[in-house]
Amino acid sequence: MQNQNFVGPKGWRQYFFMLALDFLFVVLPPALFFTVLAEWTYICAGCMMLLLVVIVALGRILPSRSHYMRTGADSSTAIRRLISSYRVSVMIVTCLCILGVDFRIFPRRYAKTETYGTSLMDLGVGSFVLANSLVSRQARQGTTLKYKSSLQAITPLILLGFARLVFTKGVDYQVHVGEYGVHWNFFFTLAAVSLLTSIFNIHPRYCGFLGSFILSAYQICLLFGLNEYLTSRERNMNLFSQNKEGIISLFGYWGMYLIGVNLGYYLFFGKNSRKADMNSVQTVQLRVMFFSITFWLLTMLLDKYVENVSRRMCNLAYVTLVLAQNFQVLAILMLSDVLRSNLLVLEGAFDQNLLAAFLLANILTGLINLTIDTLFVSSAMALGVLLLYSMSLTFLVGCAKFLGMKLKFW
Template sequence: MYIWATLLILLLLFSIAAKRFGSYSTLKEDPFSIRQTFSSYRVATMIITCVCILAVDFTIFPRRYAKTETYGTGWMDLGVGSFVIANSLVSRQARNISSRSALVAVEEKKKMGWCRWRKGKSCIPRSWKTAIQSASPLIILGFARLLSTTGVDYQLHVAEYGVHWNFFFTLAAISILTSIINIPTQYSGIFGSLILVGYQVCLMHGLNSYLLSNERGTDIISQNKEGFFSIFGYWGMYLVGVQLGNFLLFNYHSSATMGSNKWATIRVWILSLLLWLLTVIIDRHVERVSRRMCNLAYVTLVLAVNLQVLAIFLLSDFLPGSKTSVLEEAYNRNLLGTFLLANLLTGLVNLMVETLFASAVKALFILIAYTFSTTFIIGLLDYCGIRLKFW
């Protein structure tokens, strides 16, 4: 992986240098190309995630890339964190929609009778109700996955999230917390960092031993301790990603969106290198990387990797040619739908095939058919104008 990444970066730098002395030297930059680059990065992250969640069930998938049990780093460990980062960078909070439309939302709620008014007092919106309503699709998906995996006796690793917890519940929790605690975008990074540091202090004072132990009580929190406590790590990661997205993509006073993409590329590379350095320091002197707990080292690792991938995409933006394809646009318009479809097809394959005993040729054929089916369905939905984002 490191060799291929290095070769790709060198190839891009060579191509950019050749372009400077070629016929494309007068090519004008598109002020919105950085947003297209962000879309390409999110689509690539989703495609890799969809392929890996099934590939890891076969023996041809290298075990060193599988999820780690307690501490350490693996390719599959990056999936859930990258999904959170990819969504936070272009979220409503990163676009600063919530703060700009707050007064409009209050007026609409007043007209519809959603707020209780008293003479001489301001409107107090029912934030809990609104937050749960906005996250209800994710909660429904979480329970659907729980019921389906329990009903068919699907193979699950309890130490990943807990007995009943899954990633959809984590996404729902992040959505609810972000909706209830409305943090201004310019302070979300600071608030997220404080959450991560506070959570790391708790881990170092005994919480990590509790989360890594195999003992579980009968209460719901103890049964799902990994999923419940890791919410703080993922929420802090999300808030940091919100501010990074606003700073790199939606800050209309920056050069990143008003003209040259060169400064945006430099910023992303600098942030990536600083986060890599911070990850090494935390991993060696504070606590090793642990996806299971979503500790501080894991958060900085996920941020560093995703910003590095984004930086490579930004380098490719300096090359002439088409920026996006029809297939890429189809994926981009149905990212969550793609993830749901991939999970469904992965479950069907595991129910129909003994993946651990499949030969290399059979596994490769199944993965090709699975990837083609996912792409074909998503492309067909986009062709028909169907968008699976109904919340």
């Protein structure tokens, strides 16, 4: 659907009809599996994986079913489309969870952990940073914005961060201080990561080494007492102490971002990934699977012998967990590519305004929490509100795409 033009009265009808279909088949299933069908999630996921394996096996037996063999599509274009699908899937799950967690029908095992541990929502922040690093300007072109240009680019993020701070303080919105601190929030983290990357401007070929060094040094500091400082409830009156979690965890997120830049360049945008043939697609698939398995093994070793996974500190085990999980999702999407050849209308809409969609989801979530007491509504009403929220988000993001609006600044 990516290359299809929707012009005139019939065009907008067709566009929003396809958008509605995409909502039913892409957004509605995870909304149900995260809530009322949570106990069936693993069974359904297993059945879908089994079906996918059967389809992929048939595609190997009957090569004519392959999109690349059938259309001769450029492999780099196809791979980048798959990355877009992956980034959109991460965003949709994140948007569903930030509201779903406020209701009792959302299983507590999916909610963020306090200090150590893993859950579905623990992956959200890291996945967003990694998904953007894989397709960043630095990964694609080998360059970053100049210092002044970078300051201009992150200004909207800083403004969003202060806007969120003013809003939460003004309406006394519940914020867990242990996540980022008293004043810090996710938008400040994004801005700081972007600024640090532009200051230390190095070729993506070497970003992996720098990222690994930063993460290793940071992990050593955590083991020698920094983790105790971060997890303590004591806060002095200075801004650093009040926002210690958000500021210090920047080392983890920055290291993760740099590794993502290096992997994005190596897998998708470097010279070795530009051959437009079927073999290069299969090579990328195998590499993505290899990295997923490798990072899963590293996560298990680090979690057992170094330090447990901690999103709050963004330690080394958390970074490898995010890498493992995201590359696993990307590998599954690559295997499933035999099912379709173009971006869905929904994917194209979210991909064009990814961060703006996240901001809109946060605004809608805040308005809903100010309107109703989410912890005491019935399961039926909770599901209804969640579906209305996801429909509104889909429709508004779709309208922005249809009208040609593009708000992309990170």
